[in-house]
Amino acid sequence: MLISVIIPVYNTMQYLPHCLRSVEAQDTDDIEIILVDDGSSDGSGEYCDDYEKSHENVRVIHQENSGASAARNAGLRAARGKFIHFIDSDDYLADETVYARFIKEMAPLSPEIVFSRCKTYSVDLTEVVQEQPPYLKEGFFEGDVLCDVLKHKYxxxxxxxxxxxxMRDFLIRNDLFFCKGIQHEEDEWLPRVISCARTAYFYNEFIYAARYMRPGSLSQTDTEERRTEKALSRIYIAVSGMEYMEQKNLAPDTLALIAEYYWDYLTDACVMCCQFRSRENKEKIYRELKKNRRFFDSRRYLKSRNRRMMGLMFKTLGVRITVRIIGIRYGK
Structure with a gap:
């Protein structure tokens, strides 16, 4: 198979049939579908098994509930296609020609990443909530993909x-698997992936349709404990990401751009911390920042004077005072 479609499934029985119909309707037979049931309890896992029995190109993997990262990793390890496409089980493909267009126009060039566009709909699909803006360029690109993406703020x-x-071999060769146990694992994964790429294809057509915050999704859960986990994840993404990039011998301009990107994550975590009512939750953020003081040294890559001063304040004034200053300056 040319394309392995990896679909993590967790309690999305209401939407899964629509998702699978959109893949099944594709105008090509050169795909395999890997359904990774992440311990569903609403009948989704049984539906996957029945679907596998009636479709030769479908494989099902069952695992205990471990999160989307683990499910995607399991699918990636099992995949046999030259290319990988991850789909969320409550979303669907834009139309029946998505993969046929890819096979005809992009696959022959073997890009490591194809960047296309997504349209987000209301849960009932009656209105468009968001359209991803077009890329400034279109077609095959060879060079510093990360710098190009960051520079244009796509x-x-x-x-x-x-x-x-x-490209599957590109992901496997560079050990590009998802990190488990954090929120918004895509935010940690994608910068690493893009930093390894030297070829890409920018495609201005819509290939993907997403549902905006379906009922029961994690993105709709808004408690202080949940926001604390989000802030801790943001710190982890910033610290681990900057450490990864420093080891890659990136061009100075690229390193400056990615440092700015990760400092945005740290700033966001500090602003959230200032909004917490619980002293215990604030202390969790303070401890995590103190544990990762080495991140503040990355201020030397920044071109923004304000951000460099922020890094210096962490070093001289300490974590607690600097977090309060950031909260006042950047909080709403």
Whole structure:
């Protein structure tokens, strides 16, 4: 198979049939579908098994509930296609020609990443909530893909894997698996992936349709404990990401851009911390920042004077005072 479609499934029985119909309707037979049931309890797992029995190109993997990262990793390890496309089980493909167009126009060039566009709909699909803006260029690109993406500030390129198609060997060769146990694992994964790429294809057509915050999704859960986990994840993404990039011998301009990107994550975590009512939750953020003081040294890559001063304040004034200053300066 040329394309392996990997679909993590967790309690999305209401939407899964629509998702699978959109893949099944594709105008090509050169795909395999890997359904990874992440311990569903609503009948989704049984539906996957029945679907596998009636479709020769479908494989089902069952695992205990471990999260989307583990499910995607399991699918990636099992995949046999030259290219990988991750789909969320409550979303669907834009039309029946998505993969046929990819096979005809892009696959012959063997890009490591294809950047396409996504359209987000209301849960009932009656209105468009968001359209990803077009890329400034279109076609095959060879060079510093990360610098190009960061420089143009392309929306949804660093935070969404579903509007992209990846070469499987490229992911495996660079050990590009998802990190488990954090929120918004895509935000940690994609910068690493893009930093390893030297070829890409920018495609201005819509290939993917997403549902905006379906009922019961994690993105709709808004408690202080949940926001604390989100802030801790943001710190982890910033610290681990900067450490990864420093080891890659990136061009100075690229390193400056990615440092700015990760400092945005750290700033966001500090602003959230200032909004917490619980002293215990604030202390969790303070401890995590103190544990990762080495990140503050990355201020030397920044071109922004304000951000460099922020890094210096962490070093001289300490974590607690600096977090409060950031909260006042950047909080709403």
């Amino acid at each position: 929306q949804m390129t660093m935070t969404s894997p579903v509007n992209k198609i990846f």
